Amino acid sequence: MGFTFAEKALARAAGLPQAVAGQIVDARPDLVLSHDNTAAIAGIFRSLGLARVAIPDRLAITLDHAAPAPSARHAENHAEVRAFVQEQGIGHFFDVGRGICHQVISEEALVLPGQLILGADSHTTHFGWLGAFGAGIGRTEAAALWATGELWLRVPESLHVVVTGELGRGVTAKDLCLHLIGQLGQDGGLYLSVEFSGPAIERMPLASRMVIPNMMAELGAKNAYLRPDEPVFAWLALQRARRAAGASIPNDKAVRAQRDVIAASALYPDPDARYTAVHTLDAAAIELTVACPHSVDRAQPLSALRGTRIQQAFLGTCTNGRLEDLAAAAEVVRGRKVAPGTRLLVIPASSQVLADGLRLGYLQTLLEAGAVIGVPGCGPCMGNHLGVLAPGEVCLSTANRNFRGRMGQPDAEIFLASPAVVAASAVTGVITDPRELA
């Protein structure tokens, strides 16, 4: 009997020869992520009576959730985080403006295939895109990890999602996720490790792959997994070699050496691994999909919602704030204007996305169409600032979550869709299929 990815990854993290679903292991994560909540975690950590973090090299901290600080209280919180980072000598610290934790840690290649990352953020499932085990934890658990370097985890059962065929024209990874969550429900993957496979996923660009494990938090999953392949190894190797080389350009030999280390770290499920269920998705049957308020599993084909009036279109977040998303939106709005009575908010997921988007002209195109460009970070996604909603307003967003009150106002409505759909709808002022723009 073979092992699933989750069984192999958690056995490795716990230093065990093997582990099986249901077993509780004491795992030692390769990286522990926290963000604006770091000051609160530090408070819990100090209450344990410890002065020094046991694993300072394994912490990664970003300021992204309310960045730059929207109020004096938020600024105070950031100041506490910076003081803590200084005091503890945390090297992997990314201050205001660098971007969203999941994007930044991916770009910095701080997590490798087969590794375990635990984050005080529910979308830590994100790191499945590169074949790592990423799971969200609470603040107290993060403090416990800082103190001891380990945490108990139950090895999850696994759901295998097989994606057959090809996605249709204009249909994206986001549509695939919303469709799947609509089919299985918000708890369809509760406590499970969700493993994906299929040619449609293998052919996806890396930026699109990142959407999938990120969104699986909305299925209730503990983690999600895509099989790491050559494009993943090559990308991570280049990012790591760049980081090591500093200002100079890394040579091919350095990149190849990185690539070999990264590939050797990858884990794959055995062909005879045991799954609680296998779910087959026919990619060709997936339509452009929109999630309706106030739950991600209220997914409907866009065709059923065409014409719904929106006041705000939001392009950004850890789900869809990458370069390919800016490119898709720019292509839609090129030569067009945002509709009167509608705002288009664009927030790149990181400073690297922002720089590349400028260099390639996507942001220029978006600006010319009337978009508002924000600072890299989470933006208004969880209602802190930079584009929260008024009562009665409707927002079409590329985010992963549309809960009531999420964007700061319980009497506002949030729909979720892909970047091209959000851009097309900004131009018309109503939910629109980008393929039908005249």
Place this chain on the structure above:
Amino acid sequence: MAQPRLDPIAQPTAGRVWRYGDGVNTDAIFPGKYTYTLREPGEIAAHALEDLDPAFAEQAQPGDIVVAGRNWGHGSSREQAVTCLKYKGVAAIVARSFARIYFRNGINQGLLLLTSPEAVEVARSGDRMAIDLARCLIHLEGREIRFPPLSPSIHSILQAGGLAPHLRERLRLSGAAPTGLDT
């Protein structure tokens, strides 16, 4: 932090039921806009279930029990979605199922979380419910409903009052932390 600590292990808990439905998410339990500014227990408790049931923060009494449907607490990893209820004095949450991070956060905060579809089926807002952990029984409107015993690790974390006090004890025993620290 002068909250009365309800010890779910030591004594049976009893209180009034606040009944909610399926899929209640963390934004409905504690809105995201407050997560990086509110730190005081009283402040956090004041916003409990704000967008779901404004009457809760006004009327809930220490010892009350939240009863909910499927996937209670899905969404964010924010711990305030647990502590807002704990600081309000909620003694336990009984649900058909819990979201996974919420379940961990609950146990780690020393809040008793029980899965009992049968109790959820029967309970209505305002009912009196008593939970007897020693005998694994829920008393509800004249019925006795059995639930499976807690796992030993969860039991010991709850007994300590949560993961932080549990860890303080462990660190003290191992000599890693200075002793005599107030918990």
